[in-house]
Amino acid sequence: MAYVTAPDRATARDIARAVLDRRLAACANLWPVESVYRWHGKREETNEFVIVFKTRAELLPKLIGVVRRLHPSEVPCIVSYPMGPALDEYLDWIDAETVQR
Template sequence: MSEDALLFIYTTVGDMDAAERIATALVEPGLAACVNIYPGMRSVYRWQGKVEIDEEVSLFIKVPAALSARAMEEVRRLHPYDVPALLEIPLGRVDGDYLAWAKEQTREQRY
């Protein structure tokens, strides 16, 4: 994958406050171009031997591949979960104008 490629980092948190805190910490310094926050998700998972059902908020973090590792480190540092889902999702074709905008938002971090 080219370092100029755009990808998603996907994660979930327990509430909107945590989602907004992580999103701001990534967008403000230019580690991510944008973070989409989707509230109202229910997750079913096994934790410590017990099946849990919880409300969660999902984050789709738009980041150039060159910044993915640094962005994931920052998410892990800020994340309230012991074992957060941190998934890097490569994107196929991205509109040229949008890609140029995303690169501009993260330009200072790339050099």
């Protein structure tokens, strides 16, 4: 799975569509968040959109490449984490909907 933030809904949707169109993820969930973080020594507060991608670990390098090309931020938040135990049928669906090895 991958966790990405985007500055607004339109950017998040564009990134999600680009990743899914390339079959690098089976699903993308988008939702608004309020972020408080440090940047260049200062505290920043902003509204953003989170994108959570359901994907396979081996597709993460390509997914990250697509996000980096489309993301307007200097250092975009792109974090991946392993998918724990899940429903077998759900994992099969992710396999079926993403580009094959």
